[in-house]
Amino acid sequence: MKNVSKIVEQFLCTSCGACCGACPKRCIEMKLNEYGIYVPEIEEAICNECELCLCVCPGYEFNYIEYQKRIFGKLPEHIGLGNYREAYACYTQDRDILSKCQSGGFVSTIIIHCLEKKLIDGAVVSKWKENSPFEPETYIARTRQQVLDAVGSKYNPVPAAQIIQELLKQKGKYIFVGTSCQIQAMRKTEKAFPKLKDKIFLYIGLHCLGVFTYHFHDQMCYKIRKNKKDIKYFRHRSKEWRGWPCDMRMKDKEGEVFDIDAKKSRLNPRPFFTAWRCQLCFDKANEFSDVSCGDCRMPKMHKKISAEGYDLKRGLSEFVVRTQRGEKIINDVINQKKIKVWKADPNDIASSIGLEKKLGVSVFRKIALCFSKGRPEYGVLFYNSRCKQSLIWNLLTPWTIIGSLLYYLFYKFSRFAFFRRFMKIVPHSIFGIVQKYLKRVILWMRFKKNVDIVLKITER
Numbered sequence: 001m002k003n004v005s006k007i008v009e010q011f012l013c014t015s016c017g018a019c020c021g022a023c024p025k026r027c028i029e030m031k032l033n034e035y036g037i038y039v040p041e042i043e044e045a046i047c048n049e050c051e052l053c054l055c056v057c058p059g060y061e062f063n064y065i066e067y068q069k070r071i072f073g074k075l076p077e078h079i080g081l082g083n084y085r086e087a088y089a090c091y092t093q094d095r096d097i098l099s100k101c102q103s104g105g106f107v108s109t110i111i112i113h114c115l116e117k118k119l120i121d122g123a124v125v126s127k128w129k130e131n132s133p134f135e136p137e138t139y140i141a142r143t144r145q146q147v148l149d150a151v152g153s154k155y156n157p158v159p160a161a162q163i164i165q166e167l168l169k170q171k172g173k174y175i176f177v178g179t180s181c182q183i184q185a186m187r188k189t190e191k192a193f194p195k196l197k198d199k200i201f202l203y204i205g206l207h208c209l210g211v212f213t214y215h216f217h218d219q220m221c222y223k224i225r226k227n228k229k230d231i232k233y234f235r236h237r238s239k240e241w242r243g244w245p246c247d248m249r250m251k252d253k254e255g256e257v258f259d260i261d262a263k264k265s266r267l268n269p270r271p272f273f274t275a276w277r278c279q280l281c282f283d284k285a286n287e288f289s290d291v292s293c294g295d296c297r298m299p300k301m302h303k304k305i306s307a308e309g310y311d312l313k314r315g316l317s318e319f320v321v322r323t324q325r326g327e328k329i330i331n332d333v334i335n336q337k338k339i340k341v342w343k344a345d346p347n348d349i350a351s352s353i354g355l356e357k358k359l360g361v362s363v364f365r366k367i368a369l370c371f372s373k374g375r376p377e378y379g380v381l382f383y384n385s386r387c388k389q390s391l392i393w394n395l396l397t398p399w400t401i402i403g404s405l406l407y408y409l410f411y412k413f414s415r416f417a418f419f420r421r422f423m424k425i426v427p428h429s430i431f432g433i434v435q436k437y438l439k440r441v442i443l444w445m446r447f448k449k450n451v452d453i454v455l456k457i458t459e460r
């Protein structure tokens with residue numbers, strides 16, 4: 001390989017945009033492909049095969065052990081969650097942020113705090129474009145308003161690391177907010193461009209189970225009988241209708257509002273419209289960030305916090321403090337009462353995001369091998385120590401083989417217009433039923449064999 005074009009062919013591109021951001025010849029552009037994800041398009045005539053794009057690409061290789069040691073000086077004791085110092089549930093005390101943000105407003109509160117204290121000059125955030133609500137835009141926010149313009153999760157591939165060159169030209173310090181693949185890309189880029197390390201004040205990682213391909217927007221527009229071009233406003237998850245944990249909201253040019261129930265718009269169809277590369281990702285907890293966060297999905301915390309009189313419909317975050325720098329900022333924010341926090345059990349966070357998915361990666365790797373597609377190299381294997389290396393139990397514990405095969409085929413066929421047309425007319429409740437029965441089989445098998453998940457790693 002001399003550039004990243006093979007990585008795209010092998011279904012290994014994460015759409016992070018680092019190759020485009022790092023290319024010294026500026027001959028890489030991120031473009032939507034037929035599978036509905038952003039991939040690098042290379043002007044081969046200009047490319048001098050310097051291989052820098054490969055150096056920064058987390059799509060085909062990211063050495064788990066090397067980066068754990070480089071960032072934290074050690075391998076994690078908690079294999080499910082990664083290296084961490086403390087774990088919390090929280091919500092912001094800023095009412096304005098809380099009403100607009102995705103979860104409990106953790107991300108925006110931290111950025112605004114750092115801006116106000118002049119600890120940073122800006123933060124790299126991502127929003128939907130003003131006049132094109134299905135197109136992502138990554139930019140440096142320097143004011144409170146610019147931070148608030150980017151609130152909310154974009155559950156689609158966002159090539160945020162495209163900003164690398166722009167960041168390198170800036171003076172000062174910056175926060176970078178991103179999904180795990182974007183943060184991995186930035187960590188790899190720091191190695192290639194040591195100057196970048198000085199620019200980054202803090203990495204805020206988003207816990208991430210994967211992204212929808214951009215074809216999914218067509219599906220949703222079809223469901224509300226609207227043309228994509230007529231949509232002016234789009235939020236995957238908006239609190240405006242029924243509060244957190246949020247439903248989808250769209251508005252058309254005439255201002256008509258369309259609210260779509262979370263099950264139909266996100267939860268049921270998610271696995272079947274997820275970008276294939278996300279299924280091969282072990283890093284659901286965003287382990288290489290300074291602090292990582294997500295929606296608080298811990299029933300124990302919900303009970304405790306609502307018993308204190310907080311209305312959960314306003315939103316709740318969970319976060320994991322990983323580095324010393326992260327800890328310092330978080331302590332400042334807590335001491336200044338900008339967020340209200342409760343200590344959380346790290347095992348609960350790990351099981352709500354990371355554990356089973358990490359184990360599932362081995363299944364998806366095997367499927368990729370069967371179809372001669374690429375498999376990212378992490379330098380480690382995750383396995384369930386309770387069932388040792390038993391292939392059949394490893395395969396059956398997280399999802400069934402049939403499930404992962406379906407995910408591959410859905411992704412593979414999504415490039416064909418006839419398939420996309422067919423999928424539009426399939427009620428999304430069918431995806432819910434498929435998932436429900438797959439889960440039942442898995443739970444039944446676990447019950448029979450009493451298979452708990454205790455993650456271990458081995459070096460490859």
Ligand SMILES: Cc1cc2nc3c(=O)[nH]c(=O)nc-3n(C[C@H](O)[C@H](O)[C@H](O)COP(=O)(O)OP(=O)(O)OC[C@H]3O[C@@H](n4cnc5c(N)ncnc54)[C@H](O)[C@@H]3O)c2cc1C
Nearest residue numbers: 101102103105106107108125126152153154208209294295
């Ligand atoms: C693709 C994706 C998948 C996720 N999956 C899960 C999950 O499975 N479980 C879970 O608990 N949490 C998940 N999250 C995180 C969750 O949805 C919230 O983003 C997180 O809790 C932060 O909420 P907040 O209220 O603190 O953020 P806000 O204050 O609303 O700020 C959100 C910040 O995230 C940034 N952002 C949003 N989307 C992207 C993107 N695609 N790329 C880069 N930056 C982005 C914005 O720039 C903004 O600064 C996911 C997020 C994303 C983007």
